[in-house]
Structures are given as C-alpha cells and as structure tokens.
Amino acid sequence: MKILVTGGAGFIGSNTCDELVKSGHEILVVDNLSSGKIENLTKKAKLITADIIDCDFDQIFGKNKFDTVIHFAAQIDVRKSVADPAFDMKVNIQGLLNLLDSAVKSEVKKIIFVSSAGVMYGDTESPADENNPPVPVSPYGVSKLAGEHYLRSYSHNFGIDFTVLRFTNVYGPRQDPHGEAGVVAIFANQMISKKQSILYGHGKLQRDYVFVGDVVKAVSKALIAGSHETYNISTGVATSVSELFGEMRKFFKEIPEPVLMDTRPGELKKSVASFAKAKKDLGWEPTTSLEEGLKKTVEYFLSKGD
Numbered sequence: 001m002k003i004l005v006t007g008g009a010g011f012i013g014s015n016t017c018d019e020l021v022k023s024g025h026e027i028l029v030v031d032n033l034s035s036g037k038i039e040n041l042t043k044k045a046k047l048i049t050a051d052i053i054d055c056d057f058d059q060i061f062g063k064n065k066f067d068t069v070i071h072f073a074a075q076i077d078v079r080k081s082v083a084d085p086a087f088d089m090k091v092n093i094q095g096l097l098n099l100l101d102s103a104v105k106s107e108v109k110k111i112i113f114v115s116s117a118g119v120m121y122g123d124t125e126s127p128a129d130e131n132n133p134p135v136p137v138s139p140y141g142v143s144k145l146a147g148e149h150y151l152r153s154y155s156h157n158f159g160i161d162f163t164v165l166r167f168t169n170v171y172g173p174r175q176d177p178h179g180e181a182g183v184v185a186i187f188a189n190q191m192i193s194k195k196q197s198i199l200y201g202h203g204k205l206q207r208d209y210v211f212v213g214d215v216v217k218a219v220s221k222a223l224i225a226g227s228h229e230t231y232n233i234s235t236g237v238a239t240s241v242s243e244l245f246g247e248m249r250k251f252f253k254e255i256p257e258p259v260l261m262d263t264r265p266g267e268l269k270k271s272v273a274s275f276a277k278a279k280k281d282l283g284w285e286p287t288t289s290l291e292e293g294l295k296k297t298v299e300y301f302l303s304k305g306d
Contacts, residue, residue: 001223002026002065004108006052006099007072008045009036011175012114012167012212016070017045019216028064030055031073040174052095057102068223069103070112071096074144078119081140082265092143093150100154110161112222113151115144117166117232117273118207127208127236127274130166137268148230155228163226165218168234168273172212172293173300183241184209184294187248188301196256201263203242206270208234211293214286221282234273235286247290251298 003020007013008029013036017027027045030052041047048060052073074092075081081088096113103111119141121128136142151162171182177189190197210233218233239247249255263269278284288296 001067002028004028004030004060004064004066004069005045005072006030006069007036007074008070009033009038009041009047010072011040011172012170012215013070013072014040014042014174015172015212016072016216016219018042019220021045023220028060028066030060035176037176052099053090055098057099058105061102061106061108066103066106066108068110068112069099069108070114070219071099072114074114076140078138078140078267079264081138081143085139088139088143092140093146096147096150100150100160104154104158104160108160110163110223110227111151112219113147113162113164115148115164115166115230116141116168117234118168118271119268120145120166121271121273123269124272125270127234127272128232129274130230130232130277161227163222163228164230165222166230166232166273167215168208168210168232168271170212170215171209172297175212175297177301183207183244184248184297185301187245188298191248191252191255192301194254194256197245197258199241199245199258199260201241201267201269202260203245203258204240204269205263205267206238206240206272207244208237208272209239209244209290209293210235210286211288211296213293213296214288218278218282218284221284225282229277229281231278231282232273232275233278233284234275235290236272236274237290238270238272239290248294248298251295
C-alpha cells in the first residue's frame, strides 16, 4: 500500500512507520516537527515538513495516489488543552478537516484515526468498552470525540472508509521526556538524572498503560480490518502512578523519594479500557507485560543518555 502518515516523526507514528516499511508499504510522512524528530524516522519513509492546520494537502494528494491515511498528528497535551482550548481545537479539528477534504477529493480508500480511550470515558471503575457513553472532561478529549464524529459524517456523506483506534496511555522507546510526554518517559528521564519525581494525585491516579510495540500491531491490523468501527487499544489493567514509579525504580539505584502533589485540572482519577472488541474483530490483544515494556523503555533512554 501507499500510505500517508501524519505525525509520522513522533513517538507512536515513527514506531508505526518502521513496522509499515518492514511490511513493504510505501510511506510518506507529514509532520511539523514540533514534537516529532527527524532522527526518529526511517530513511525509507519520505518526509514533508508541514503543519496539518495549513498544509496544502490537495497538492500532496494530487502528486500521490494514497490507499490509506493514518492520522496521528494532534495536540495531545491534556493540560495544554485546558489552558488553551482554542489552540487544541485548531490543531485537532481544523487540522483534521483540512486533511479530510483533500482525502475525499483524491478518493482515498481508508482513514485510520487515532483517538484516545484514556480521556474518552471519564473516570472508570471497571474497564470501559466502546459502548460506554463518551464523557470527556478535557478540551483535548472533546476535540478527539469531535474528530470521530466528523470522520463518521464524512464517511456517511462521501463514502470514505475508516477505523477509529482509541489508545490508552501509550509508552515506550522514543517517547519524549521533554515535550508532550507521558509519565513513563518523564520518570525515566528523571531517574537517569537522579532528579526527584512528582506524583500528582498523591500517586493514586490510575491509568491503563499499553506498550507502543503492541499499539503498532493494532494499527497494522486496522489497515485491512475494522471497517467503520471504533476500537479501544488497551490492556484492561489499571496501574497507579505510585505502582508505576515503584516498578520503574527497580531498574535504578539510589532514586530520590518522590514528592506527592494534588491532581491537576483536567486529569482523571482512574482510566482503564477493555480491548475485548479489538480482540474479537481485529485479532489483536496486548502481549507485552508492564515489566517487560518498562524494561525496554528504560534501556532505550539509558542508551540515549537522555
């Protein structure tokens, strides 16, 4: 296939591009490099440096006959969305519409849209499935839900196929500890530097941590399956920030004790999602344990000396 990957130089996008190239697909990446890095990107993928908000997708689609679009590019920082919801909307909705308009004109067969189970269902006592009503509390979650609805609207009106993948908290090699990072990358960087970590929500906040290698496999499955459907890509296991910190500190010596602080605006107390539908329809399930995934992640950061 010939595939356009937006945000392909980022953490999850670049790992996905590696797998797609290995599978023999031809890849073109659009990334503004605000958080993505050229060094993340396989040399076998072509890069156009552009922002999805004002990118000339008509020209890009006109020069390339893409079979599929995988849309990673987004404003992903929950706290930033709370502080500046207008910017979040501009990137996550206006940017998506810019892409969709050109995709429809060029008759792209399918769009894989990356959404978020981590913010979609609000606080969850048990693993939420795709039938749980969306109740996002952050502007980021609202914009992702709006993106899903726009995608379904375009599908209804113009016939384009799609699959929505709602990721939980993805972690792994290449996650940026300095930018819009997840807590695993932040902790890894702090532990390597022997800096004191902060555990917000007094370490009691619980998340569903899924390894990037497993997420990449889900994206690959969605290339040929999951038509007009939405799937959680998750582990179904809730891990507290304190538990995560405890697991990660096992790989280090003499780590400073963390500081416990209050929950920040827009953050959930507990977020965990079921992957049963993805297992049934896509034949996907997570295979990397938290311990194994954290080991691979820490080894990556140690090798970078970051």
